[in-house]
Amino acid sequence: MMDVAERAQVSPSTVSLYLRKPDAVSATASRAIAEAIDALKYVPNLMAGGLAAASSRAVSVIVPSVRNAFFAETVATMQAELGKERLQVMLGHSEYSEREEENLVKMALSWKPAAVVLTGLSHSATTRRLLKDGNVPVLELWELGGEPIDMAVGFYHEQVGSTAATHLVQRGRKRLLFLGARLQEDRRATLRADGFLKTARETAGVSAEIVQHPAPANAAIGAMLLAEAIRKYPDIDAVACSNDHIALGVIFECQRIGVQIPERLSVIGFGDLSFSAACNPALTTIRPPGDLIGTEAARLILDRINETGRATPTVIDTRFTLLQRQSS
Amino acid sequence: MMDVAERAQVSPSTVSLYLRKPDAVSATASRAIAEAIDALKYVPNLMAGGLAAASSRAVSVIVPSVRNAFFAETVATMQAELGKERLQVMLGHSEYSEREEENLVKMALSWKPAAVVLTGLSHSATTRRLLKDGNVPVLELWELGGEPIDMAVGFYHEQVGSTAATHLVQRGRKRLLFLGARLQEDRRATLRADGFLKTARETAGVSAEIVQHPAPANAAIGAMLLAEAIRKYPDIDAVACSNDHIALGVIFECQRIGVQIPERLSVIGFGDLSFSAACNPALTTIRPPGDLIGTEAARLILDRINETGRATPTVIDTRFTLLQRQSS
């Protein structure tokens, strides 16, 4: 930076100012500095900047796993949005463990991040304390309904379950079933199951049960669950799945054992994954706005950093969309 | 750190040493320092550390998109492995653009990363120059066959295509087709197509064509491609798909139009995605070792950082696996 300043005939602090707030520097100086940066191929050292400013241009994003398409979508969107403002995404995977999440938060704080982004509303006591004391913007994504540490962007998962149940009932179904995977770890899937069962059972003449498996969701588990469901509850006429991977397995299993969808069995999923519209039959599902969550989250972070006077909202409900297709 | 040193009755540099190389500090000092860190709830400032060391504990990982399950797998694995050594993953998405990748590399270099990880072997000239001059370990993942900037971990995609063709021919197929999506951007899918066509056409009595679509791969595109393929080449008896999303669409479309798999048509995919084994019929596919690529990459980076004397290899061929299932 000193070399750039020398070449541009200004002081280092003017170069620094130019880099951070270009508008505060005169056109003449700006031109000279830009030329010097270019000629010298100057690359700012963000470590030094972060040290001096006691805050870095890194945003720590912690999700259960980026292998999960939902979180991948949000992470990808956030990186794209934050990258435009030259903010770096630092990624961490909690693998659905609060202990691991806590470690990641500790590591993250060492970087003096511009913001910390978590998934969901349940965290260890230490995590909450670290973050509250940390004097850093905190965002919790993908879940609404509890008390956020700072800001939250997401939707109500009980509503998702409730919407699914209502939809199936409206289609004339009476014997409902929820098919869930890894419910012990996936709090949000559990909330969807709760909402589903509650709404279904509150409806006169409708019954609802749940069948689950502890392994992570995939189509093979979905197929197993459907087989087990048919065995346990031969008279079911509709299943709601904790996500579309499970629903895909249900579709394949029904094909194999000759259960007609939707005539004999209605199926609704969650996720609207890339294959859902192309299934045979096309899968009715509920689409969570993974990308919207990402853009809204990025916007809140940017607002905070730029302290745009106007108080930023604390909670954003992105809602979700029911997509009715052939399977119901 | 000075507070910790004072409380532990040692000098700050001993604390620093303890933090970086615990084994180099006496047991007595270690105990005292650990106690002090705990009591004071000391959180190291990695920005300061990075500045002083002229190198940070951040690893920049740039992939086309983490929405793609292949790269998500590698990113997740790398984060887990590097996280154990307290290295942070900084994520960037090139969206298959060399220009965007170049921007991300420039941003990454500002952080003085411990290593830069890219996807594939083709990059802009500037990217290559920046990285070669950057005096930073560079890894290129998921592709072998060219001249790596520094180190590479992956496999040969032409071999994948060739393996698929050979498999189909061995199953007695004669009229082969490659179904591809987004080949103009996805160099590795193009390499697989090339290998497939070459091997098929070199085989006596076997013909091979290609049908493609410019949109990103998903099941709907796969269904469209299959329909188009049947129209153009009514006598095909086998299709290889650029990935399993396409293959899934093919399976559904064949169900709809009544084409028997594998009797009338053999299908092979690429990816072994989470649904592939559970399809109806189960999908024959080629599994790329996304997790192995991640662990090997992490190992190379760690070796470099710790300068484990022994020269680290420059290129690692992880190979891939053919999984024969019902669809062929």
Next chain:
DNA sequence: TTGAAAGCGCTAACAG
């Protein structure tokens, strides 16, 4: 709008 000065909190020789 610009510049001088004073660090930010740590690392890395080096000597002991």
Next chain:
DNA sequence: CTGTTAGCGCTTTCAA
């Protein structure tokens, strides 16, 4: 194995 010393390359008042 431990301590001394001299910065790393920026940002940020504050004054001009």
